[in-house]
Amino acid sequence: xxxxxxxxxxxxxxxxxxxxxxxxxxxxxxxxxxxxxxxxxxxxxxxxxxxxxxxxxxxxxxxxxxxxxxxxxxxxxxxxxxxxxxxxxxxxxxxxxxxxxxxxxxxxxxxxxxxxxxxxxxxxxxxxxxxxxxxxxxxxxxxxxxxxxxxxxxxxxxxxxxxxxxxxxxxxxxxxxxxxxxxxxxxxxxxxxxxx
Numbered sequence: 001x002x003x004x005x006x007x008x009x010x011x012x013x014x015x016x017x018x019x020x021x022x023x024x025x026x027x028x029x030x031x032x033x034x035x036x037x038x039x040x041x042x043x044x045x046x047x048x049x050x051x052x053x054x055x056x057x058x059x060x061x062x063x064x065x066x067x068x069x070x071x072x073x074x075x076x077x078x079x080x081x082x083x084x085x086x087x088x089x090x091x092x093x094x095x096x097x098x099x100x101x102x103x104x105x106x107x108x109x110x111x112x113x114x115x116x117x118x119x120x121x122x123x124x125x126x127x128x129x130x131x132x133x134x135x136x137x138x139x140x141x142x143x144x145x146x147x148x149x150x151x152x153x154x155x156x157x158x159x160x161x162x163x164x165x166x167x168x169x170x171x172x173x174x175x176x177x178x179x180x181x182x183x184x185x186x187x188x189x190x191x192x193x194x195x196x
Contacts, residue, residue: 003066015045015073041084043092044076 019041026034052069059065075083096103 004060007066007069010070011073014077015048019045019077037085040088041076044084044087047092048072048076 019038022034023038023042026038055065072083075081076087077083
């Protein structure tokens with residue numbers, strides 16, 4: 001556990017922060033030699049980070065694994081060994097140079113496919129969201145109208161059957177009920193007259 005923490009700190013400080021600051025200085029001074037040196041380092045460090053993800057999962061149980069990682073980062077950075085320059089010039093540059101056209105074609109295809117896929121799933125997502133919104137609106141409208149209908153029917157039936165108690169203790173219908181009852185009576189009376 002201690003090895004892991006130390007290795008993380010070394011990779012963070014010496015493998016990332018120090019080279020980042022040195023790259024800044026190289027860009028600021030416009031020194032092409034330093035600029036090329038740090039660009040080679042960052043390419044090698046990107047490959048190291050990619051490989052590290054898998055090695056941390058599968059071979060971290062090896063003895064001195066984290067110590068070897070620390071030594072590798074120090075070797076990459078050392079001005080005496082010039083590890084990043086050696087790896088870049090002997091392995092990475094020849095490999096990338098020979099496969100550059102295929103890599104560029106693959107990246108272009110991946111960009112096109114990813115854009116098409118993004119548009120396709122974006123449209124599907126919008127269709128699903130729109131359908132869900134319409135369904136929710138129609139369901140809620142039906143539920144709301146049923147609730148309002150039941151409240152209004154319940155209110156009308158309660159006005160007809162329940163008189164309201166006033167503070168004097170007598171039972172008198174409320175003014176709104178007085179207005180509603182004659183309308184209801186007149187409708188029912190007119191219906192009874194029409195059928196007879």
